[in-house]
Amino acid sequence: MNAARNKVNEQILSKKSLLCVGLDSDPDKIPEIFHSMQKPVLEFNRAVVRATREHAVAYKLNMAFYESRGIEGLLDMQSTLENLPSESLSIADAKRADIGNTSRKYAEAFFDHWGFDALTVAPYMGEDSLEPFFDYDQKLIFVLCLTSNPGSADFEEQQLQSGTSLYQAVLSKVQRWERNGNAGIVVGATKSSQLREIRKAAPGLFFLIPGVGAQGGSLQESAAFGVDENSQAALINVSRGIIYPEGSFDSIESFEDAVSVKAARLHNEMQSIF
Amino acid sequence: MNAARNKVNEQILSKKSLLCVGLDSDPDKIPEIFHSMQKPVLEFNRAVVRATREHAVAYKLNMAFYESRGIEGLLDMQSTLENLPSESLSIADAKRADIGNTSRKYAEAFFDHWGFDALTVAPYMGEDSLEPFFDYDQKLIFVLCLTSNPGSADFEEQQLQSGTSLYQAVLSKVQRWERNGNAGIVVGATKSSQLREIRKAAPGLFFLIPGVGAQGGSLQESAAFGVDENSQAALINVSRGIIYPEGSFDSIESFEDAVSVKAARLHNEMQSIF
Numbered sequence: 001m002n003a004a005r006n007k008v009n010e011q012i013l014s015k016k017s018l019l020c021v022g023l024d025s026d027p028d029k030i031p032e033i034f035h036s037m038q039k040p041v042l043e044f045n046r047a048v049v050r051a052t053r054e055h056a057v058a059y060k061l062n063m064a065f066y067e068s069r070g071i072e073g074l075l076d077m078q079s080t081l082e083n084l085p086s087e088s089l090s091i092a093d094a095k096r097a098d099i100g101n102t103s104r105k106y107a108e109a110f111f112d113h114w115g116f117d118a119l120t121v122a123p124y125m126g127e128d129s130l131e132p133f134f135d136y137d138q139k140l141i142f143v144l145c146l147t148s149n150p151g152s153a154d155f156e157e158q159q160l161q162s163g164t165s166l167y168q169a170v171l172s173k174v175q176r177w178e179r180n181g182n183a184g185i186v187v188g189a190t191k192s193s194q195l196r197e198i199r200k201a202a203p204g205l206f207f208l209i210p211g212v213g214a215q216g217g218s219l220q221e222s223a224a225f226g227v228d229e230n231s232q233a234a235l236i237n238v239s240r241g242i243i244y245p246e247g248s249f250d251s252i253e254s255f256e257d258a259v260s261v262k263a264a265r266l267h268n269e270m271q272s273i274f
Numbered sequence: 275m276n277a278a279r280n281k282v283n284e285q286i287l288s289k290k291s292l293l294c295v296g297l298d299s300d301p302d303k304i305p306e307i308f309h310s311m312q313k314p315v316l317e318f319n320r321a322v323v324r325a326t327r328e329h330a331v332a333y334k335l336n337m338a339f340y341e342s343r344g345i346e347g348l349l350d351m352q353s354t355l356e357n358l359p360s361e362s363l364s365i366a367d368a369k370r371a372d373i374g375n376t377s378r379k380y381a382e383a384f385f386d387h388w389g390f391d392a393l394t395v396a397p398y399m400g401e402d403s404l405e406p407f408f409d410y411d412q413k414l415i416f417v418l419c420l421t422s423n424p425g426s427a428d429f430e431e432q433q434l435q436s437g438t439s440l441y442q443a444v445l446s447k448v449q450r451w452e453r454n455g456n457a458g459i460v461v462g463a464t465k466s467s468q469l470r471e472i473r474k475a476a477p478g479l480f481f482l483i484p485g486v487g488a489q490g491g492s493l494q495e496s497a498a499f500g501v502d503e504n505s506q507a508a509l510i511n512v513s514r515g516i517i518y519p520e521g522s523f524d525s526i527e528s529f530e531d532a533v534s535v536k537a538a539r540l541h542n543e544m545q546s547i548f
Binding site (some may be wrong): 024026064065067068069070071074075078093095096097098099100101102103105106108109112113114122123124125126127128129130144147148150151152153154155156158159160161162166169173202215242246 | 296300336338341343344345348349352367369370371372373374375376377378380382383386387388396397398399400401402403404418421423424425426427428429430431433434435436440443444447448452472489
């Protein structure tokens with residue numbers, strides 16, 4: 001088994017948690033109290049990490065939220081990554097893929113340059129567009145399979161003449177393309193009925209399950225249907241549902257307390273499956 | 275018609291050229307002569323732009339080649355973009371898309387923050403993942419349709435039960451989702467037989483056609499089959515086939531001459547369709 005899976009499995013078993021915290025950090029949404037600081041987004045992220053470290057096994061940085069602010073945002077991304085607990089899995093949610101020589105450059109960016117443990121990628125362009133990512137056999141590569149959004153009906157859920165749907169075809173090819181257990185897939189928590197069927201078709205595959213919280217997916221069903229028989233191969237991501245607690249905060253500590261309560265509640269609900 | 279299309283159409287008609295130069299600038303491949311400079315990639319890009327400006331109507335920056343070098347690479351990307359001729363279309367080849375609120379951030383990154391005229395996006399996640407891009411009705415959005423790489427057989431060319439292939443389904447939906455003529459598609463030059471059929475199904479859609487040169491696509495066929503009846507709605511991208519001329523160069527001028535010869539030859543071949 002590879003280094004990234006080993007690392008996250010150890011955390012999953014010791015914490016009895018599948019919680020991945022999504023750092024979709026938006027300057028327009030972070031509490032007022034951070035705005036007077038020199039690097040509001042970085043300080044916000046550090047506070048979220050401090051408040052969730054006990055409960056989370058992974059952190060997912062949504063690249064769009066950093067890229068939208070250009071160099072300044074990417075510097076915040078880099079510092080956030082450097083400040084993550086070393087025992088947690090770091091995921092770049094970037095949904096990249098291109099022709100082979102270009103995908104190789106994206107793999108270099110996220111794995112060699114920034115140093116993430118894991119990356120989300122998009123399957124549309126097929127095998128040679130994903131191969132450069134799978135070449136990294138100590139990392140985890142999460143391929144989009146069945147996503148949480150309404151648009152999943154447009155293509156992902158379309159039936160192919162071969163008798164399976166497109167997302168099932170992706171699932172089956174990803175299982176062939178992986179090396180050394182480095183493949184994972186993204187399956188939305190809003191798709192709980194298909195989640196059970198996908199888990200059955202791919203017993204050992206690592207699942208990244210976003211869509212709990214703001215998008216309306218069920219945590220209970222994600223946990224019940226998404227984990228494999230050893231309860232080791234799934235992460236349930238919550239972004240807005242943790243990092244933006246209701247209310248206004250007059251201190252960093254009170255913000256961290258509110259975030260911590262959110263994370264602890266989710267952690268608690270997950271423990272029932274262990 | 276929107277601002278980006280107006281701008282590039284004007285160039286296409288005045289230069290009688292469909293040439294888009296792809297700045298896939300790799301520090302390992304740029305001539306020795308640039309390496310002693312303070313910003314080798316930026317100076318290389320500036321030389322390529324000077325050498326091709328007369329022939330090209332668009333420049334495509336392949337984001338992976340800049341992201342792979344982190345902040346330093348992105349600063350080169352930013353300066354390159356600022357140095358492009360204002361009359362040329364600037365395309366970010368980024369192949370982004372995610373759930374709606376995330377795609378909105380990517381759109382902000384490329385259109386509002388960096389200020390590109392056009393962007394490539396990936397269709398797998400469906401309508402709501404692309405809507406935030408199409409909301410920019412003065413920009414051009416190129417959706418992946420049928421790509422030039424072998425992996426296009428894995429999913430893009432799969433037949434759906436509805437009787438069309440996946441890429442045809444993408445083509446048909448993109449035509450419904452566009453606003454104000456801001457939609458384009460990416461079709462590989464290596465797919466000349468399908469290119470003719472796609473053009474027939476989408477007479478006014480803007481085509482970005484990569485794959486001529488290193489990937490083996492035919493310029494003649496791309497030009498003949500890819501343009502619409504007004505010869506205004508296609509760009510043929512060449513990256514490695516222009517920016518890496520054979521030989522070694524003892525001056526920037528001799529490098530620019532070699533690049534210019536390559537671009538002029540391609541430009542010349544294109545003029546026959548006007």
